[in-house]
Amino acid sequence: MLSTPPESSTTMDLREYWVRVTVTAAVLVAVGAEAPRILHISLHINQTRVTDANTVVKETMTAITMAEEEAINLFVNHTQVTDISISEGKSISIIFIADPPPPHTNTYFLIEEHSPDGLHHVMVVPAVVIAKASKNFTTEPKVMGKFNLVGTLLGFTNITISLLSGKGGTLLTSRPYTIKVQRIHSFIEKIFSRCLLAITTIVYVNMGCTLDTAGVINTLRKPLTPAIGLFLQHLVMPMVSYGIGYVLFREEPALWFGMLIVGSCPGGGGSNTWTHLMNGALHLSVTMTFISMVAAFIALPLWFYLLGDTIFQYGIKLLPYGEMAGLMFGIVLPCAVGISISHLLPRIANLLRSLLTPAVVFFVLFATTLSVVTNLYIFELFTWKVAVAGMALPWAGFGFGAAAGLVCRRPWQEVMTIAIESGIQNTGLAISIIKVVLEGWSPVGDDSGDSCGSLNLNTASPPCGPGN
Numbered sequence: 001m002l003s004t005p006p007e008s009s010t011t012m013d014l015r016e017y018w019v020r021v022t023v024t025a026a027v028l029v030a031v032g033a034e035a036p037r038i039l040h041i042s043l044h045i046n047q048t049r050v051t052d053a054n055t056v057v058k059e060t061m062t063a064i065t066m067a068e069e070e071a072i073n074l075f076v077n078h079t080q081v082t083d084i085s086i087s088e089g090k091s092i093s094i095i096f097i098a099d100p101p102p103p104h105t106n107t108y109f110l111i112e113e114h115s116p117d118g119l120h121h122v123m124v125v126p127a128v129v130i131a132k133a134s135k136n137f138t139t140e141p142k143v144m145g146k147f148n149l150v151g152t153l154l155g156f157t158n159i160t161i162s163l164l165s166g167k168g169g170t171l172l173t174s175r176p177y178t179i180k181v182q183r184i185h186s187f188i189e190k191i192f193s194r195c196l197l198a199i200t201t202i203v204y205v206n207m208g209c210t211l212d213t214a215g216v217i218n219t220l221r222k223p224l225t226p227a228i229g230l231f232l233q234h235l236v237m238p239m240v241s242y243g244i245g246y247v248l249f250r251e252e253p254a255l256w257f258g259m260l261i262v263g264s265c266p267g268g269g270g271s272n273t274w275t276h277l278m279n280g281a282l283h284l285s286v287t288m289t290f291i292s293m294v295a296a297f298i299a300l301p302l303w304f305y306l307l308g309d310t311i312f313q314y315g316i317k318l319l320p321y322g323e324m325a326g327l328m329f330g331i332v333l334p335c336a337v338g339i340s341i342s343h344l345l346p347r348i349a350n351l352l353r354s355l356l357t358p359a360v361v362f363f364v365l366f367a368t369t370l371s372v373v374t375n376l377y378i379f380e381l382f383t384w385k386v387a388v389a390g391m392a393l394p395w396a397g398f399g400f401g402a403a404a405g406l407v408c409r410r411p412w413q414e415v416m417t418i419a420i421e422s423g424i425q426n427t428g429l430a431i432s433i434i435k436v437v438l439e440g441w442s443p444v445g446d447d448s449g450d451s452c453g454s455l456n457l458n459t460a461s462p463p464c465g466p467g468n
Contacts (some may be wrong), residue, residue, distance in 0.1 A: 072098045072161050072174035083178040086122070086151040090184075096161050097144045100133065101171050107131040107163055109145040114158045114176060119380060121157040121181045123150040131163065153377060154183040183377075192370045200269050201334050203363050206356040207272065207282065208338015209349040215283040225414050228404050229267075229288040232397070232422040234299040238264040240396050242307055248385045255386070257311045261430045263393060264303045266292035268327065268426030273360045280417040286335060288421045293328040297321065300433075320436040327429055397423030 074081050075095040086092055101107045109129040113122055129145035149159075158176035165171055219226065241263020245256035267289045275285035342349035401422030405415030 072096050072163070072172065074161075074177060083180065084149065085180045085182060086149060087182045087184050088151045088154055091125075091148050091150045093146065093148055095144060095146050096174075097142045098131075098161075098163055098172060098174075100143050101131070101163060101165070107143070107165055107171065110162045110164055111147055112160055112162070113179075114160060115155075116157070117155065117381075119153055119155065119157075121151070121153045121155045122159070122179055123152050124148075124159070125150060149179070151181040153380060154181050155381070156180055186374070189374045192374055196367060196370070197330075199359075199363050199366060200330070203269070203273065203356075203359050204331060204334030205338040205341070206352045206359050207276070207286065208335035208340075209342045209352040210356060211283060211286065211335060211339055212342065213339065216287055219283050219287045224408065225284060225405075225410055225418065226288050226291055228408060228410075229401070229418050229421045230291060230295060232400055232404060232418070233266055233288075233292045234264070234295055236400055237393075237397055237422060237425070238299075238303045238307075240400070241393055244389050244392050244396075245311075248389050252385075253311050255389075257308075258430075258434060259389060259393065260303070260307060260311065261433050262425050262427060264296075264300055265425040265427070265430045265433075266296045267421045267424060268428060269331070270427075271421045271424040272331075273363055274424060275417050275420050276356065276360055277364075278416055278420065279413070280420060281411075281413045284414060284417045285421060286331070288417070289331060290328070292421070293324070293331070293426075296324060296429075300324075320432050323432045323436075324429060327426065394423040394425075397425075 073096065074084070075097070076084065076092060084092070084094070096109070108131055111124045111127050111129070113120065113124065115121055125148045127147075129147055131143040131145060133143055143163075145161075157179045159179055160176050161174045162170055163172040238260065241259045244263075245259035249256040249259065267285075272282070272285050272289060274280075276282050338349075338352070341352065398419045401419035402415055404422075405418040410418070
């Protein structure tokens with residue numbers, strides 16, 4: 001079309017002619033480079049007379065249009081999808097459609113997973129599909145294929161679908177499609193949680209038998225030690241956890257946010273049981289746990305308001321206050337029952353006191369063993385950063401608690417109790433908060449790996465980027 005100069009100089013002068021030739025060649029080279037990845041491309045050069053060479057370049061470049069239709073479209077249940085959510089152990093059937101290849105070309109589709117964390121979150125069956133002609137979804141000739149996608153490990157991953165020629169050349173590759181693999185809680189997990197609740201209640205009843213109202217009142221009359229624990233629990237530990245998250249997980253907002261939540265949570269049943277096993281001040285431990293839990297209703301939203309926006313773009317809007325209240329009364333009511341038994345039924349109370357240590361040991365072993373068995377998937381997501389952070393936070397609490405107790409010249413039992421209360425947070429509450437706050441962006445709340453890092457940080461995506 002542009003192989004020879006036009007004979008009439010009145011139509012186009014020689015300078016404009018060569019500008020058009022150069023720009024056209026550049027555009028064709030650019031389009032050719034994109035051809036394996038973009039299916040629908042149309043090229044048009046305006047033929048109107050212009051006198052400015054810059055205008056020719058501008059009109060030529062803007063004349064390239066790429067259709068919004070995807071090169072390869074995915075359908076689930078005859079509905080087009082842009083991303084897919086699947087549960088672990090479940091399978092879904094996916095149909096994909098593309099424009100037909102050149103005639104007389106043997107072609108097939110290759111479906112590949114591209115996981116940001118290097119783990120296999122899905123299984124594709126089959127991974128290679130023969131391209132077949134079809135008109136099921138459109139009036140125009142198309143080629144289609146079908147495969148099953150099976151969720152294997154929670155998290156985020158991507159798949160691409162490439163149309164290959166029989167000679168090994170790539171004719172077309174789709175954009176990466178995001179796959180979200182959700183976790184399904186097994187039957188054994190549900191049984192474990194109910195058994196753990198029952199054992200925890202029994203342990204606190206036994207603890208209540210060892211307590212008395214006079215000991216609790218004496219602890220409250222000398223508020224220095226509870227005040228030290230409160231200061232460490234709700235001021236020092238949130239900042240420490242935020243700092244650890246900043247150093248280790250600055251590029252992994254989900255893990256950084258998890259660190260902040262754990263460090264901001266009050267103490268729980270774990271601190272009370274370990275205080276008893278380490279021969280600490282049990283009256284002080286239970287009292288500090290209760291006070292810390294009450295203070296958490298104010299401290300938790302305050303920390304999320306102050307620091308949440310620096311981790312998540314939109315901050316934290318919701319907290320599970322009902323869950324927090326339930327955990328608080330889950331400590332108070334069994335202890336109250338135990339105290340009542342010690343006053344009304346002293347013989348039974350003596351028996352329960354003698355069974356407290358065996359009950360606590362059984363509780364620790366049961367909780368540790370079953371937690372590992374029901375959450376084995378976590379070890380697949382472990383990194384050295386996760387291991388370091390998991391050890392750094394509690395040991396920082398032990399160190400700050402012991403140092404504060406010694407500086408304030410508290411008795412050794414109280415020093416040990418302060419250290420344990422500062423270093424052992426209520427991880428059950430932390431998990432509940434994560435699940436509630438991140439419910440809209442599941443499986444981020446279940447994932448210990450780099451979930452958010454695989455998503456685009458825009459208004460339609462989870463708020464997993466740095467905030468203001």
